[in-house]
Amino acid sequence: MRQLKITQSITNRRESHTLEKYFTEVSGVPMITPEEEVRLAKEIKKDNQDALDKLVRANLRFVVSVAKQYQNRSLPLNDLINEGNLGLIKAAKKFDETKGFKFISYAVWWIRQSIMQALAEQSRIVRLPMNKSGAINQIRRAYAELEQKYEREPTEEEIAENLDMKTTEVRSTLGAEVKQMSMDAPFGEDDSGSLLDVLENNSEGPTDNGLVFNHSLKIETMRALSTLTPRERDVVLMSFGIGFDNPYTLEEIGDVMGLTRERVRQIREKALQKLREPGKNRRLKEFCAN
Numbered sequence: 348m349r350q351l352k353i354t355q356s357i358t359n360r361r362e363s364h365t366l367e368k369y370f371t372e373v374s375g376v377p378m379i380t381p382e383e384e385v386r387l388a389k390e391i392k393k394d395n396q397d398a399l400d401k402l403v404r405a406n407l408r409f410v411v412s413v414a415k416q417y418q419n420r421s422l423p424l425n426d427l428i429n430e431g432n433l434g435l436i437k438a439a440k441k442f443d444e445t446k447g448f449k450f451i452s453y454a455v456w457w458i459r460q461s462i463m464q465a466l467a468e469q470s471r472i473v474r475l476p477m478n479k480s481g482a483i484n485q486i487r488r489a490y491a492e493l494e495q496k497y498e499r500e501p502t503e504e505e506i507a508e509n510l511d512m513k514t515t516e517v518r519s520t521l522g523a524e525v526k527q528m529s530m531d532a533p534f535g536e537d538d539s540g541s542l543l544d545v546l547e548n549n550s551e552g553p554t555d556n557g558l559v560f561n562h563s564l565k566i567e568t569m570r571a572l573s574t575l576t577p578r579e580r581d582v583v584l585m586s587f588g589i590g591f592d593n594p595y596t597l598e599e600i601g602d603v604m605g606l607t608r609e610r611v612r613q614i615r616e617k618a619l620q621k622l623r624e625p626g627k628n629r630r631l632k633e634f635c636a637n
Contacts, residue, residue, distance in 0.1 A: 366425050373407040381449060388444035402439045402450065403432070409451050410435050413458045421469040421602060427462050434461025459581075460590050463603050467585065467595045470602035482520045485510060571622055578604070579618035586615055 379387070379401070390398035410431035417427050438454035446453075489509045493501035507514040572580050581604070588594035597608045597615075604611065 369425075369428075370411060373404075373411060376404050376407060379405045384450045385444040388439075388442050388450070391439060391442070399436070399439055402442075403435055406435055406451055406454060407432065409455070410458055413455065414462060417462050417466060417603070420466050420605065422466060426465070430461045430465040431458045434458040437461070456590075463581065463585065464591050466603040467591070467599045470599045482516075486517060486520060575618050575621060579614055579621070582611060582615045583618050583622075 384402065387398040387402040391402065410428055414424060414427035414431045418424055420427075422430075434457040435454055438457035439450070441457070442450055442453055486506055489506050490501055493505055493509060497505075501509075503514050503517045506512075507517045510517070572583060575583065582600055584590055585595045585600045585603070595603075597611045600606075601608050601611045606614075
């Protein structure tokens with residue numbers, strides 16, 4: 348999927364006056380009605396690029412608002428906006444207009460998820476040795492260039508060929524082996540607990556530790572997580588890697604949220620205590636037990 352021209356030409360530049368120009372431009376884009384959102388969503392499903400551009404452009408101002416909440420972290424505001432715009436594009440492609448809610452209500456999760464993941468990855472890079480960090484940045488630049496060229500996600504082989512590297516080197520540098528999220532995957536850097544452990548009722552029989560995090564289970568998990576505060580939910584999602592490329596450590600989550608490692612641990616513990624309450628996780632435990 349190619350980036351929108353407005354994203355490339357403005358948010359990738361670092362001059363402050365250009366960023367101000369971008370703010371002015373996106374604030375001047377006319378809002379669209381819910382009825383128009385529905386029409387555009389239907390057209391997007393038909394691979395109508397103009398419809399995708401229009402829906403995204405009409406909501407760029409909201410990305411700026413979300414991105415400003417993550418200022419003064421490890422990435423400059425223009426990079427945060429660019430990451431948020433990518434999340435907005437993803438949301439526009441996934442939006443189901445039959446659900447009856449406004450597009451931005453759905454898109455805000457994808458915007459925030461994209462920004463938080465970029466911040467967490469930046470935090471992870473900072474902690475890497477210099478040679479490893481440089482290789483990751485090289486691969487990311489190549490990935491972005493090839494994605495723009497092919498209008499799709501490039502393969503590891505294409506990235507390797509572009510950089511004159513071995514495919515195994517690309518894979519090992521990024522930790523890019525594709526893995527499905529399992530409910531028994533450990534979370535955090537020093538914990539052996541899993542989401543199944545958190546929800547487990549000792550009076551019931553054992554659950555299937557090989558259960559794959561599929562669509563139905565995802566729905567039940569998100570219903571359970573909806574009982575948490577937004578910050579508690581973000582901490583749990585990042586700890587387990589739900590909706591992200593991989594789980595993140597307490598330090599990395601803290602860097603994203605501007606919190607100490609200990610404060611993140613406290614928030615996570617409080618959230619997991621809530622999830623242990625029988626009334627909040629009964630349906631999820633029933634699903635896991637089947």
